[in-house]
Amino acid sequence: MPELPESDAARRRIADQCLNRTIEGFDLGEVSHVELPSKAERDRLVGTQFSTTRRHGKYIFAGTKGGPWLHVHLGMSGSLRVWEEGEAEPDFARLTIRFEGGRRLSFHDPRKFGVLALVEDVDAFIEDKGLGPDAMQIGDNAFADVIGSTRGAIKSALLLQSKLAGIGNLWSDETLYRCGVLPDARACDLEAATISHLHRAMQDIMGLVMDKNADYSQLPQDWLIHHREAGAACPRCGGTIAKKTVGGRTAYHCPEHQTGA
Ligand SMILES: [Zn+2]
Incomplete structure (x- = not known):
């Protein structure tokens, strides 16, 4: 099951390969038992760009400029895959984000316990979840x-x-x-x-x-x-x-x- 370091590796994939690219749309895979943003929430992200990332514990966030954050929790077996249009889509892709220029980011989750959701305020989210200090930050x-x-x-x-x-x-x-x-x-x-x-x-x-x-x-x-x-x-x-x-x-x-x- 992904823990802090695996979640950070996933965060880094977004930070290194998916920032400052306009989101053009989404493709949905077979999604039962995976929590995904609603159509209205996905529509809010279309036309925006991720400009920053954060991680707290096992929780990953990709933020848009002045707007909502996409929260990703990898669950039991989830991972993030970056690929290019024309390449084969990863198996078990529950949600794929289409960026300008053919870049794709897929949430791959064979066991379907992951979560993708929109979050307005990351600090409030961490407090609501009752999470303690991040294990890499605690003194x-x-x-x-x-x-x-x-x-x-x-x-x-x-x-x-x-x-x-x-x-x-x-x-x-x-x-x-x-x-x-x-x-x-x-x-x-x-x-x-x-x-x-x-x-x-x-x-x-x-x-x-x-x-x-x-x-x-x-x-x-x-x-x-x-x-x-x-x-x-x-x-x-x-x-x-x-x-x-x-x-x-x-x-x-x-x-x-x-x-x-
Ligand atoms: Zn020993």
Whole structure:
């Protein structure tokens, strides 16, 4: 499921390839279970241009000059594809934006849980959703306040979007793996130095994933992401990767070097 770095890679596709081009129209694919802008909302965008982008947690926004923002949430499996007129349309394109000059931007979503909607005020939208601070923006002290005060499992605390927006199953596991903390350790029992280490590791990990444009093949081989399988050898200590359910989510970890300190 896309998390902050994957959402940022999608945002960058809009920023790099779709700004300052007039929107000429839209093509709709098969759309059940995908939330899309209404015909009236799409009509508002025709003739305008995206001039800027924003991201908060997993939420992406493309803004028109002085007008509404198009909000994109990738859901379970969504992605944004940029292509040119004359090329084959991507499979599972639920909505395609036609820009001047033949540029196309498609929302590709095989599992259909994504959202595209018009938003007037991004800050009000973030507040309405009850989202906590963006995981890449939050400072050390604020992180310690929100995460260190949580009585539940540290993995569950990292996943709560009302505390910290953007981190999901994959990158919470990676962060805990790097820091040697068990996913079901109680957050409020962790030492201050451990909480601070988690903060630095989380931002370092997601920062590198963003630098690599969420291309996992370019991530270091000793990261957990390449070994997420029960019984796999831990590249850090030679232990055995295990999985357990924490707060209803599957957590991969190494019980040898993740001790919960
Ligand atoms: Zn290990």
